[in-house]
Amino acid sequence: xxxxxxxxxxxxxxxxxxxxxxxxxxxxRKTKTMLLNLMSSPGSGKTSLIIQTIANLKxxxxxxxxxADIDSTVDAEKVAAQGIPAVQLRTGGFCHLDATMVTQGIxxxxxxxxxxxxxxNVGNLVCPAEFDTGAHKNVMILSVPEGDDKPLxxxxxxxxxxxxxxNKVDYLSLSDFNIAVLRKRVLALNPDIAIMxxxxxxxxxxxxxxxxxxxxxxxxxxxx
Numbered sequence: 419x420x421x422x423x424x425x426x427x428x429x430x431x432x433x434x435x436x437x438x439x440x441x442x443x444x445x446x447r448k449t450k451t452m453l454l455n456l457m458s459s460p461g462s463g464k465t466s467l468i469i470q471t472i473a474n475l476k477x478x479x480x481x482x483x484x485x486a487d488i489d490s491t492v493d494a495e496k497v498a499a500q501g502i503p504a505v506q507l508r509t510g511g512f513c514h515l516d517a518t519m520v521t522q523g524i525x526x527x528x529x530x531x532x533x534x535x536x537x538x539n540v541g542n543l544v545c546p547a548e549f550d551t552g553a554h555k556n557v558m559i560l561s562v563p564e565g566d567d568k569p570l571x572x573x574x575x576x577x578x579x580x581x582x583x584x585n586k587v588d589y590l591s592l593s594d595f596n597i598a599v600l601r602k603r604v605l606a607l608n609p610d611i612a613i614m615x616x617x618x619x620x621x622x623x624x625x626x627x628x629x630x631x632x633x634x635x636x637x638x639x640x641x642x
Contacts, residue, residue: 438518439551446554453552453554482534484504486507558579576603
């Protein structure tokens with residue numbers, strides 16, 4: 419055993435990623451472009467939220483979107499159809515984005531002309547939480563059909579986010595999802611997280627999300 423060299427691969431990968439993420443943040447500070455990392459399980463409503471966001475902010479903020487998928491361009495096509503610059507990152511099997519991948523997305527966008535870039539991360543509650551993308555804000559979506567027990571199963575995801583959006587609240591009457599219980603579980607992990615209830619289908623609560631987003635962009639750009 420004395421002649422065996424042990425290399426902690428994951429630790430080295432994460433250390434390199436942290437360095438790259440810091441470079442992204444510094445680069446975007448210079449252009450005053452806020453980067454937001456949106457994470458969730460598949461089907462929770464990431465793309466629907468982005469479409470709602472575009473509809474509410476188009477004309478007031480200059481937006482760009484980085485889409486990530488294992489093997490698809492469907493989400494980027496939906497965003498581009500709204501007249502917003504979009505880049506599709508095809509991860510080829512990786513279940514998350516890291517800072518190197520995000521750098522490629524940023525390189526493909528004219529970020530100096532943008533106020534806000536939204537990353538739609540790969541649908542997953544595990545791996546995306548472990549990798550710093552260089553984002554200035556992390557936001558996650560938990561949809562009502564997923565259940566209120568997810569903070570118990572995926573604590574890291576809830577711990578690293580600045581905002582939790584509870585989506586598909588129009589399903590509450592059809593579910594045993596308990597918002598009060600969920601809030602208690604989430605705040606025990608992350609007392610500083612903001613929590614909002616929305617429905618991308620009905621538009622309920624979207625105004626609060628848009629207000630939060632505008633305020634964060636203004637603070638980041640030094641306008642507030």
